[in-house]
Amino acid sequence: MLPSLRRLGAAVLLLASTTTAQLQQVTNFGENPTNVQMYVYRPAQVSPNPAIIVAMHYCTGTAQAYYQGTQYARLADSKGFIVIYPDAPDSGGCWDVHSDQTLTHDAGGDSLGIASMVRYALQEYGADPEKVFMAGSSSGAMMTNVLAGAYPDLFKAGSSFSGVPYGCFQGPGMWNSACAQGQLTKSAQEWGDMVRAGYPGYDGPRPRLQMWHGSADTTLSYNNFAEANKQWSNVFGIEQTGEEANTPRPGYTKLIFGDGTQYEAYSAQGVGHNLPDFSVEAVEWFGL
Template identity: 60%
Template sequence: MHFRSTLIAASVALLDVANAAQGQLQSVTTFNAGPTKATMHVYIPTKKLSPAPIIVAIHYCTGTASAYFSSTQYATLADTHGFIVIYPESPSSGKCWDVASTASLTHNGGGDSKTIVNMVSYAVTNYGGDATKVYATGSSSGAMMTNVLAGAYPDVFKAGSAYSGVPDGCFYVAGATAGMATPGWNNQCAAGTLTKTAQQWGDLTRSYYPGYNGSYPKMLIWHGTADTTLAYPNFAEDLKQWSNVFNINFTKDVANTPQSAYTQKIYGDGTQLIGYSGQGVGHTVPVHETVDLAWFGIA
């Protein structure tokens, strides 16, 4: 998928924090389950729980598994809490994820989403991962993939945390409407001008897995008001989408949470959907690993 250089450049703006993990990131050369050529990298803590929860941490455009490993603290926290971290790496030339193909947006349909799900299965079989405690998180293009995984594979993932993305399937819908054979980057989605009703967004997510009657992963949605790459209105559209999936309404705002200049937006009773709006924050919102772990129920 082709993403514009603005997204590629801005997506590198993550927390400038050195990873203090005790071990090293491992490239899993024996993983070949496909269907795409995305590669699997893992961090296995020395003191691993048995079975161990699994977090899938998904990089941004131009990113790599190694870059996301180094710029986030998931691996360091794994040393304390004993979970496994999978760092998938995109096979595309620009290192963006396929979040717009029919295959990737269909349960067991293929695409990068299915390859990532196969990585989870590999970790369960080979590393003692807990198939009942699997979580996804990512930044920018990785946030989009987090949404895709939550929508297309709600039977695999229990929770997600998406940093500065767009509504689930936005690039697909916009591209299909424009008659693109292979939907990819779309200016409407990037600018946040593609709006739908909550029902329309929710129906899109539900369409990925026809006949599914189970629960969907609980979601955290993060966005900055000063995002000029994937504009701030995407935040509201994303929250509309998931509020419809969960059939819950906005409840209240909580100021200066989880830190100064952030507003927590609670939906329902706060157990299924929460948004975090960062005042003056650009692309992307810095990763809040400890908030994520609490949301996942790991710490």
């Protein structure tokens, strides 16, 4: 059903280092209408009132693959935070980022299952509610945007790698060709209104966000990068104020919005859908 995204699974760079603990499955963690599975990495030395990172895999991926293919668990060993690796119930390993339920606070879909994982971890592990973060690649990046819109009360910051704006995949099916091909263009106000509709009446703080996208992405068009920037700058009420070339590496340009504390975006010149692993940069953005 999603052949272009499925190629990502074979191309993910495996960067996992030896860790001191194991990935453990947790069941009966709360409301979970679509049967998302929960896996948790708790390092041998967990900090008091630890931070939580929810790390979400790509299409065809699994919790185990994302655990092995990213550096969050290794970083947890040195920093003492907990990592939740959700596992998508879809047969193709993709996340529901399209249904009205998943796009709406506590209405259902995969997003509610993930929100329940966070709520469970806050209660069972004594985690710090001011230090709950999220990161994802491809379909997991899309879910990062969905959670930022539907559950801004739970998350403090997020990093999205090769995703699309919140609500861009909205529709009857798992795949939205118009969005994927970069054909959906809206005003900043229209995109922002979609986010605000994800949690009607919410007037609290929004998660700080970091976006990454390659200019040569043929799976999820680079046009989605510009649309996401329009969306979230509207939500935060800020404009682009500058940029830094060759940051954090040659060929990457960091776009700065406002004072740089709420939203930033990275354009990767000539890079396709399969971005390198930037777990370290994401954890730095989270302030861990």
